[in-house]
Amino acid sequence: MRVLVAVPPGLESIARDELVRLGAAAVDVAHGAVFCDADLPFVYRANLELRSASRVLEVLFHAERGAPDVHAVFASLPWPERLRADRDVLVHVQDAGIDNPDAEREAAALRRVVVDAARIARKATTPDPYAIAIRVHRHRDRLTVALDTSGAPLHRRGWRRSSSHKAPLKENVAAALLIELGVDGSRPFVDPCCGSGTAVIEATYLALDKAPAIHRKKGEFAFEWLRGFDARAWRAVQDAARARRKPAPAHVARGFDVDARAIAEASQHAEHARIGHQVRFATGDLRTVELGPPGDLFANLPYGVRLEDRGRAEALARAVGDRLRTDWASWRAGVLVHTSLLPALGRTPERRLLVKNGALDCVFAIFAPAD
Ligand SMILES: C[S@@+](CC[C@H](N)C(=O)[O-])C[C@H]1O[C@@H](n2cnc3c(N)ncnc32)[C@H](O)[C@@H]1O
Incomplete structure (x- = not known):
């Protein structure tokens, strides 16, 4: 699968080097993102071990040009293969560089496509703390649709339980x-x-x-709630990280x-x-x-x-x-x-x-x- 690592702009080359050190293949740098090829255990490892990343996302669709219609793309994606029926989804639409007044309405319509396709049983009125985020990113005629595997952003390591400091660095x-x-x-x-x-x-x-994320709580990574989650592989990834300390x-x-x-x-x-x-x-x-x-x-x-x-x-x-x-x-x-x-x-x-x-x-x- 293709993976997108979101990173604060300016820090892309550091995330790229981290990914290369973890053994990622076909690494490409973009603005605020680094792409690579990966399998599921690598996605777990990237979430656990990348220090510079904000999020790790599984790319479901990416086109560099042609401005594909996002509704047609959503209708064609195999949602039941990755989503569980008992976990809600949220769709976020982001248009780089322009103000899209319809973003929320569009996100709600796209969410309905996913809910129907994956037969998601939860009602939108009961917020699901572990809802899976699907992120749509458009820039000119480029379109990316990606599944968030991180859940809470990765700067939340698990040790900052509360803070009264006015300006903590992420x-x-x-x-x-x-x-x-x-x-x-x-x-x-x-x-x-x-x-x-x-x-x-x-x-x-x-x-x-x-x-960095070794003390996050069980269930805090979104990948733990995706269909196909491999608990044994996840345990092996954590054990290997602990053994290396x-x-x-x-x-x-x-x-x-x-x-x-x-x-x-x-x-x-x-x-x-x-x-x-x-x-x-x-x-x-x-x-x-x-x-x-x-x-x-x-x-x-x-x-x-x-x-x-x-x-x-x-x-x-x-x-x-x-x-x-x-x-x-x-x-x-x-x-x-x-x-x-x-x-x-x-x-x-x-x-x-x-x-x-x-x-x-x-x-x-x-x-x-x-x-
Ligand atoms: C931008 S904040 C640093 C935030 C920190 N990196 C974090 O993640 O929480 C700047 C800090 O400088 C401290 N500070 C201001 N004047 C100082 C001084 N003269 N000596 C030492 N610290 C000072 C403030 O109390 C504040 O905590």
Whole structure:
């Protein structure tokens, strides 16, 4: 089957490399997506092990051109082969680059086609928490129809049970940027403004080669509810991932933040992620905190998008730039900032990656260590 891995725009090449490492065949990159050939166990593995992915979808129909009629395509697809009669379906229609005022009506009509074809017994009035999502994506005269095998988006690893932090980074975005930075546990790791602890936890998972979604609950992946689900293959995929886990790295990953509540939350998240003893969180101000022997540094600075926060965010970015030129110069540093704040860092990065962080245009600036 053909598989589509959805990924935040800007991170496609990282997802492609991850897929290649997992052994995917015929890998092609598109905007916000990577396609590959796969069998069912590979779909399970991709959901469990890809760090950068938002979702893994099974492509049911794809045409690059010709603007096929989506209703005719839906009428021709073998829905009963993949869908169970006791699980509801939702259809999402997305037209890239244009506003389609009919999208909802069209989605409802397409859903009826599927419900009739697969003889789905559930009523639309009783929401099904495990409803299967079918995603229709049109761009000019290209059409893709795909079945969501992930369910909850893959940044939900299972350890962030609740959060009061205002601006947590999505786990898959953090992990992708850490991969880009080259974090592998062989050097000390620190995040001097760690917020809810996302990067510290993802860095530790990378160091341990621990599968990012290993603590999701049973039934949370949509593939578990699709017809043809192979429970034995799924168990084997999980067992193989657990068996591969490396011993604890020599360096404990650390996180600091000025906000004591964020630090308390980060510690709790690490416990839920079952790596509490392999991380250290403490309150601290990144302008003054002592980091110790150099290694890899990741910082996701306040975005300063609200007018009243702008001055403070700019001053903080300047302070980080100063430290990168002086006592942090021997660290390999990756700084995620709103694009408008990049000049405030005052130094040209060795590499930069433009990243869409939700609605925000951000840049991940990588600074090589001075020797
Ligand atoms: C964009 S958030 C980081 C979010 C984090 N990556 C996460 O996933 O939760 C920026 C963080 O910088 C922290 N911060 C602001 N000023 C700071 C300072 N002077 N020193 C350390 N942390 C600071 C804020 O408390 C906030 O948690």
